[in-house]
Amino acid sequence: MSRAVNWINKAQDGLQHFNVFDFLAPLAFRLxxxxxxxxxxxHKLNHFSDIVDWFRYSLELPMPELMAFLATSAELLGGLALLAGVAVRWAVIPLMITMLVAAVSAHWDNGWFAIAPSDADSSIANVFAVIGFPGAEQSLQNSMEVSNRLEAARGILGEHGNYDWLTEKGAFVVLNNGIEFSVTYFIMLMSLFFTGAGRFVSLDYWIGNRFRAGSDD
Structure with missing residues (x-):
């Protein structure tokens, strides 16, 4: 037993050597x-009036002009901040809020999946169905319905259209427009909130070093 514990401790110590590359994860998330x-x-900036109308009439958000301005600013300026690695911990806060608002207002009623799975056997809903998670069985049933509809669509397109050309750039899917992407982006942004922009390849790192060096003088 003690030999196994010693081996685990040595393996853990060995993994510490990879800490020099710890900047890669936040860099990958940022990029x-x-x-x-x-x-x-x-896109929101160039179609601002359309976004305001969408917020007002489709999503029924309060103060749609202000909400559209805040969402546009958060996404455009936040994206630039992520790219440069500057003020990242501050920039991700409005982006996380934007993702939460998007998930609740635009995607919540559509469930989890961004693209409806057409193969119930490979759907992650199988895992949740085992533990009785609410909506999992319904999701699996929906996958079978999606599969039937896609098969019907492929048959129509195969008979009346140039199916090879239509699918040359990718297969047809059923857009579910669920919260999947919003939640995924939120989790990645939350990680950046705790780690920051990362070392070496960010303005935050070099600005921080400059100020620390100045304080030591």
Whole structure:
């Protein structure tokens, strides 16, 4: 037993050598999220009146002009902050709030999945169904319905359209528009809130070093 414990301790000590690469995880999150938020924020900026109307009439949000302005600012400026790695812990706060608002107002009623799974056997709802999670069985039933509809659509397109050309850039899916992406982005942003921008490849790191060096003088 003591030999196993010693081996585990040595393995743990060995893993400490990888700490020099700990900047890679926050860098990867930043580079993944930044283009998404910049693109979405830029789209909102260029179609601002349409976004206000969507917030007002479809989502029925209060103060739609203010909400649209806050969402646009958070996504565009927050995305740029993530890209540069500057004030990251501050920038992710409004982005997390935006993701929560989006999940509740635009996606909540559609359940979890962003794209409806058409194969019930590979759906993560199987795992939740085992423990009796609410809505899991309904999700599995929905997967079978989605599969039937996709098969019908493929049959129609195969008979009346150029199916190879239509699917050349990707397979057809049923958009579910659930909270999956919003929650995923929220979790990644929350991680950045606790870790910060990361070392070496961020302005936060170099600015922090400069101020610490100045305080030592």
């Amino acid at each position: 993944y999220l930044a283009p998404i938020f910049i693109a979405v924020g830029w």
